[in-house]
Amino acid sequence: MNALRNHPQAKWIGVALVALALLALPFALASAGTAWVRIMNLAILYILLSLGLNIVVGFAGLLDLGYIAFYAVGAYAYALLASPHFGLHLPFWVILPIGALVAALFGVLLGAPTLKLRGDYLAIVTLGFGEIVRIFLNNLSTPINITNGPRGISRIDAFSIGDFSFARTDAFLGLTFSGPVKYYYLLLLVMVAVIFINLRLHDSRIGRAWEAIREDEVAARAMGIDTTRVKLLAFAMGASFGGIGGGMFAAIQSFISPESFVLVESVMVLSMVVLGGMGNVGGVIIGALLLSFVPEILRFTVEPLQQRLFGRMLVEPEVIRMLIFGLALVLVMILRPGGLWPSAVRRRELSAGREAR
Amino acid sequence: MDHAWRVEKLRAPRPALLQSDLLMDIFIQQLINGITLGAVYAMVALGYTMVYGIIQLINFAHGEVVMVGALIAFSVINALAGSGLPPVLIVLIATACAAPLCMLLGYSMERIAYRPLRGAPRLAPLITAIGVSIILQHIALLIWTRNPLAFPQIIGIESYHAGEATITNVQIAIIGISTLMMAGLAFLVYRTRLGAAMRATAQNAPIAGLMGVDANKIIAATFVIGAGLAAVAGVMVANYYGIAHYTMGANLGLKAFCAAVLGGIGNLPGAMLGGVLLGVVEALGAGYIGDLTNNVFGSNYQDVFAFIVLILVLVFRPSGLLGEKVGDRA
Amino acid sequence: MNPPGARNAEAAKPEQPVLLACVDAGKRFGGVQALDAVSFAIRRGEIYGLIGPNGAGKTTLFNLLTGIYAPDSGQFTFDGTSLAGLKPHQVTLRGIARTFQNIRLFANLSALENVMIGRHARTHAGVIGAVLRNPATRAEEAAIARRAMELLEFVGIAARADDAAGSLPYGDQRRLEIARALATDPLLLALDEPAAGMNATESRALATLVRNVRDRGVTVLLIEHDMRLVMSLCDRVLVLDHGERIIEGSPAEVQRDPRVIEAYLGAELPASGVAKTGGAAT
Numbered sequence: 001m002n003a004l005r006n007h008p009q010a011k012w013i014g015v016a017l018v019a020l021a022l023l024a025l026p027f028a029l030a031s032a033g034t035a036w037v038r039i040m041n042l043a044i045l046y047i048l049l050s051l052g053l054n055i056v057v058g059f060a061g062l063l064d065l066g067y068i069a070f071y072a073v074g075a076y077a078y079a080l081l082a083s084p085h086f087g088l089h090l091p092f093w094v095i096l097p098i099g100a101l102v103a104a105l106f107g108v109l110l111g112a113p114t115l116k117l118r119g120d121y122l123a124i125v126t127l128g129f130g131e132i133v134r135i136f137l138n139n140l141s142t143p144i145n146i147t148n149g150p151r152g153i154s155r156i157d158a159f160s161i162g163d164f165s166f167a168r169t170d171a172f173l174g175l176t177f178s179g180p181v182k183y184y185y186l187l188l189l190v191m192v193a194v195i196f197i198n199l200r201l202h203d204s205r206i207g208r209a210w211e212a213i214r215e216d217e218v219a220a221r222a223m224g225i226d227t228t229r230v231k232l233l234a235f236a237m238g239a240s241f242g243g244i245g246g247g248m249f250a251a252i253q254s255f256i257s258p259e260s261f262v263l264v265e266s267v268m269v270l271s272m273v274v275l276g277g278m279g280n281v282g283g284v285i286i287g288a289l290l291l292s293f294v295p296e297i298l299r300f301t302v303e304p305l306q307q308r309l310f311g312r313m314l315v316e317p318e319v320i321r322m323l324i325f326g327l328a329l330v331l332v333m334i335l336r337p338g339g340l341w342p343s344a345v346r347r348r349e350l351s352a353g354r355e356a357r
Numbered sequence: 358m359d360h361a362w363r364v365e366k367l368r369a370p371r372p373a374l375l376q377s378d379l380l381m382d383i384f385i386q387q388l389i390n391g392i393t394l395g396a397v398y399a400m401v402a403l404g405y406t407m408v409y410g411i412i413q414l415i416n417f418a419h420g421e422v423v424m425v426g427a428l429i430a431f432s433v434i435n436a437l438a439g440s441g442l443p444p445v446l447i448v449l450i451a452t453a454c455a456a457p458l459c460m461l462l463g464y465s466m467e468r469i470a471y472r473p474l475r476g477a478p479r480l481a482p483l484i485t486a487i488g489v490s491i492i493l494q495h496i497a498l499l500i501w502t503r504n505p506l507a508f509p510q511i512i513g514i515e516s517y518h519a520g521e522a523t524i525t526n527v528q529i530a531i532i533g534i535s536t537l538m539m540a541g542l543a544f545l546v547y548r549t550r551l552g553a554a555m556r557a558t559a560q561n562a563p564i565a566g567l568m569g570v571d572a573n574k575i576i577a578a579t580f581v582i583g584a585g586l587a588a589v590a591g592v593m594v595a596n597y598y599g600i601a602h603y604t605m606g607a608n609l610g611l612k613a614f615c616a617a618v619l620g621g622i623g624n625l626p627g628a629m630l631g632g633v634l635l636g637v638v639e640a641l642g643a644g645y646i647g648d649l650t651n652n653v654f655g656s657n658y659q660d661v662f663a664f665i666v667l668i669l670v671l672v673f674r675p676s677g678l679l680g681e682k683v684g685d686r687a
Numbered sequence: 688m689n690p691p692g693a694r695n696a697e698a699a700k701p702e703q704p705v706l707l708a709c710v711d712a713g714k715r716f717g718g719v720q721a722l723d724a725v726s727f728a729i730r731r732g733e734i735y736g737l738i739g740p741n742g743a744g745k746t747t748l749f750n751l752l753t754g755i756y757a758p759d760s761g762q763f764t765f766d767g768t769s770l771a772g773l774k775p776h777q778v779t780l781r782g783i784a785r786t787f788q789n790i791r792l793f794a795n796l797s798a799l800e801n802v803m804i805g806r807h808a809r810t811h812a813g814v815i816g817a818v819l820r821n822p823a824t825r826a827e828e829a830a831i832a833r834r835a836m837e838l839l840e841f842v843g844i845a846a847r848a849d850d851a852a853g854s855l856p857y858g859d860q861r862r863l864e865i866a867r868a869l870a871t872d873p874l875l876l877a878l879d880e881p882a883a884g885m886n887a888t889e890s891r892a893l894a895t896l897v898r899n900v901r902d903r904g905v906t907v908l909l910i911e912h913d914m915r916l917v918m919s920l921c922d923r924v925l926v927l928d929h930g931e932r933i934i935e936g937s938p939a940e941v942q943r944d945p946r947v948i949e950a951y952l953g954a955e956l957p958a959s960g961v962a963k964t965g966g967a968a969t
Contacts, residue, residue: 063480113672120415128664139657197818204817212804215793224779224808224871274484322495329488333481334473345795
């Protein structure tokens with residue numbers, strides 16, 4: 001087994017197989033219903049968010065409980081610049097970088113005064129920040145209607161390049177490419193890029209500086225690391241990933257409102273990171289996939305099951321989902337603090353902890 | 358809710374001559390409302406601050422205890438509403454049911470979710486606390502539905518007037534009860550053996566341990582006391598607003614935490630002061646922000662004040678108003 | 688190069704220029720004068736000792752030097768420029784590296800990674816370099832790893848390169864901290880009680896290591912309790928007591944000085960020890 005794994009060709013064959021499977025996946029899902037493609041797309045969006053948050057929480061060790069605010073900033077940036085609301089219809093490749101930049105700017109604005117704080121204070125401040133952003137989104141409809149308040153912004157443009165629109169269904173090489181399937185490929189592309197960036201960052205001078213800060217800030221400073229700057233960098237990087245995710249979310253849904261950016265969403269993304277394995281890219285992806293699909297699976301199993309057993313639905317799948325999230329957070333922290341697939345560093349930390357006890 | 362009333366009042370046209378008088382009345386009214394709300398914040402903030410003082414943990418789920426207390430009281434009052442008992446007695450019975458159950462909840466929380474993580478990295482118990490908070494909210498949702506529940510108003514509201522400003526019997530009761538309970542807490546912490554053990558553990562747990570203090574017992578006691586205060590706060594706030602809901606704890610808890618930080622986390626008088634101050638800032642802010650900004654921002658921004666106060670305090674005076682300088686204990 | 692206030696310049700070897708000059712440094716914590724108008728100068732290439740009983744102000748001085756606290760009065764001039772207002776990481780960039788009294792390694796990272804982090808100050812790759820991994824970045828990464836490995840060999844723990852820093856034996860952790868500090872290419876290496884908790888054998892090995900460090904051209908500032916180590920290792924020694932400078936001189940001179948004997952005996956006698964060690968600066 002090990003010999004196989006170490007064989008360079010085997011590795012590339014493995015990569016090719018995974019790539020093929022990912023390329024074929026939307027057609028397999030589409031055969032079960034377009035809904036599943038949409039669910040898969042949302043799952044990939046959550047992977048993007050989790051990987052962004054992973055930089056902040058997993059790499060740099062800064063607990064951010066308001067991460068969804070950056071997602072909101074990206075989504076609203078796209079919605080305002082590509083919808084009838086202001087009559088602006090800029091192309092997506094212009095807006096997505098703007099969204100990422102604006103989100104990063106918000107990250108720096110929030111981080112600059114607060115990153116001196118101790119970890120748990122930072123958590124609360126970011127949580128407050130998330131709430132402030134949401135309250136503003138809800139209320140900035142008067143006196144000038146910027147966000148359209150709780151009603152949200154609708155008829156947001158789909159992505160398009162020239163005549164090619166991501167919303168339309170096209171036939172190509174005898175295959176049918178529906179809107180969701182096209183978005184799937186785009187999301188896949190972005191996801192691969194984000195994974196690549198995550199892995200490269202982790203294994204670099206900057207990544208080591210983040211690890212140093214997470215381990216011992218005083219010692220990190222003594223190594224010549226400008227901790228405030230490096231932390232801000234983590235915040236801005238994480239935020240910009242959130243901003244890009246938000247822009248894509250707005251385009252895919254074609255409607256957004258403050259409802260989509262509540263505290264629970266921040267907690268959900270955090271759960272994905274924690275459950276999967278803080279700091280480990282693979283773990284985080286698994287966490288995001290798991291927590292995205294479990295609710296859907298519940299929807300398809302719990303409802304009929306309850307109908308059959310009790311004749312009516314006693315507990316909504318949504319509630320079960322949240323109960324599972326809550327329990328997962330508690331149990332994982334107590335029983336498996338490194339997550340399902342811990343990073344190498346966490347594994348060391350944990351075994352050291354056990355020896356000490 | 359008096360909230361809507363407040364907004365209406367501000368928008369009403371007013372004669373130019375009387376304006377200063379009216380402004381004064383509005384000021385006094387908002388001060389009364391703010392102190393009432395602040396008393397509730399203070400009670401909840403004490404729970405945060407006591408726990409933080411002893412184990413440096415932000416008990417994120419503390420707000421949910423307030424919610425559970427309010428909802429238990431809701432059920433009890435509803436059940437007894439037609440029994441013919443005097444309304445005050447019913448509310449007392451409801452509180453007598455809510456408080457012990459919440460204290461049990463506080464104890465279990467500490468035992469199950471926090472104690473196993475003592476000595477774990479700092480983020481771990483914070484994440485567990487978020488988990489506990491989600492679980493409690495959704496169990497409450499299952500029991501009490503997702504609809505806002507009209508809290509039975511069995512105590513007739515009597516208003517006392519002072520100029521244009523009014524104070525109700527419920528407000529007086531809230532302020533009075535909180536004052537009494539906080540005085541009781543102060544007595545407990547500063548005048549009893551348990552209190553001395555708590556303070557010793559907060560100062561230096563290992564040394565307190567050497568002196569024969571069982572840290573685990575003290576920590577559990579702290580959670581239980583905090584939960585008791587939170588339960589009473591829950592009953593009061595639900596009575597005050599006339600509404601209870603499974604999500605009411607999160608926001609309230611967050612604000613109470615802001616209050617604790619404002620006063621200086623870990624500091625009991627600080628939590629009391631911070632709570633009242635935050636209540637007053639919110640009430641005055643909500644009352645005046647429309648006037649100050651030409652109605653660009655309305656009172657719907659009320660919830661923002663707590664967070665802005667929090668961020669300002671943390672940035673400019675992280676130790677809070679009454680807190681000592683926080684050392685590099687982390 | 689002759690910074691102002693290098694009062695004891697004549698006491699040191701005159702052929703070497705001053706690397707660090709401290710003039711009238713003072714620091715007060717509440718009611719305690721932790722450090723009172725202390726001046727000294729360290730010359731290039733020497734091993735300079737800083738001793739004194741508990742509460743003498745050694746660690747306070749150390750923290751002022753490395754930018755953790757700002758001095759109330761006085762100033763430090765390092766390599767010709769003032770250190771005033773610099774943050775700890777900027778002090779490191781100027782060429783002062785330190786170790787910690789109670790070892791602060793990145794315990795869950797490998798020994799090699801610890802030393803690699805030490806190279807942060809002297810390398811440049813940013814986010815773009817990290818993501819693109821262009822030839823310049825790759826060359827820099829390779830150089831970082833090579834240098835880190837070389838330093839591990841220098842302090843004698845190359846065999847443990849891949850072990851978690853926290854799992855190393857105590858003595859090796861001290862060595863690793865020195866390697867990590869050396870990775871920042873310091874002109875001055877400040878060691879805060881490096882022999883604390885070591886037995887005589889380990890202590891001797893440490894002395895050899897410190898001499899080797901000096902032979903590489905790094906000036907050493909050594910805070911130490913272990914008098915034998917200080918006396919055998921240092922070229923010159925500064926003695927502090929109650930935040931004040933008692934004497935500076937060669938180990939032999941210092942050892943003979945009655946005030947030093949009094950300060951130490953006074954502090955070590957149990958009866959008066961309590962009164963003398965009440966300072967906040969430990």
